[in-house]
Amino acid sequence: MKRRIYLTLALASCITVTTSTFADPVSDNETIRSYFSDKFPDIALEDLVDGVYAIDKDSRDQWLQIEEFPPYEEAISKGEKLFTTPFTNGKSYAGCFDNGGISIKQNYPYFDTEKSQVVTLEQAVNNCRIENGEQPLPYGKGAIAYITSYMASTSRGELINVTIPNDAAKAAYEEGKQFFYSRRGQLNMACATCHMANAGKRLRADILSPALGQVSHFPAFRFKWDDVGTIQRRYAGCNTQIRAKPFELQSAQYRNLEYFHTYMSNGLAINGPGTRK
């Protein structure tokens, strides 16, 4: 019953107008949700934002111990400091965003109908810097990740709400979806190979996380990085791991992928920044 209400709210928040007869984002989401409720019948879909920790008890116990001293705390305080420090011209990030940039991450990525492209939160941060005469920050890690970690922390509990406003946006969504399901690299694997078909199974020493709820906890502190990093940093890493040449961070391919990947989790709550291996 609770899940039904959840689904209805999620669907209601992303009504789209489309002329195509199939491949409709709303029904994509329904399909993905039924797929994962069948795969993990004992786990509530909204708990999938905890990924592997919702699936495996031993991993969860270790994670809860680690959360006593959350490794991302430093990133949040660095991010808050960076976010609240004014630019040389006296203005600040708050001036570029709705609600002063607080509690807005759940709306990203969004489709900019004027520029006709997907805009991610990291891009929006750099656009703000450029508009105010500052140098853009390198993507993926460091200052950009600290800032968006802070912004994510202010959105905790808010439900992801990515919208598809027009046909161009739908085309971007479709490109992202294509990318997600396309095999690539020497290992000839798609995102879906691990995170749809084999979610919950082991890949060497790791358990594969389900695609649904994956974006919610990014930027993430990964022990492998010994620091926080953005979702696109992980896309590049994943592509490298299957021996495909990674795309540039914030390339059209990765932005469209992030758009599709986040839309998939509409209705689930932001819980970033999170801790992962």
Next chain:
Amino acid sequence: MKVKAKFENNKVEVKLLVKHPMDTGLQKDKKNGDLIPAKYIQELSCMHGDKLVFLANFGRAVSKDPYLAFSFSGGKAGDTLILKWFDNLGDNEETKVVIK
């Protein structure tokens, strides 16, 4: 050091996270190829009043930012614990925590 100490089930549970590079002395600096000198905690102790309730002797195999958890009996909420570590270069850090 970040420390949490809680009294429950007739024991005091202590959890701590130490910020320390724990360099083994065997790794090389990527930029110039020089060995990064060894800097690692050798001893970590916990005092409850004048009683030593925990002592750990580490070697270079312990990883960066060690996390420890231990428990002891005989303490109660409101007591103070003193945790201290020493490393091979003589650096040290002391933290006091009140049991909750």
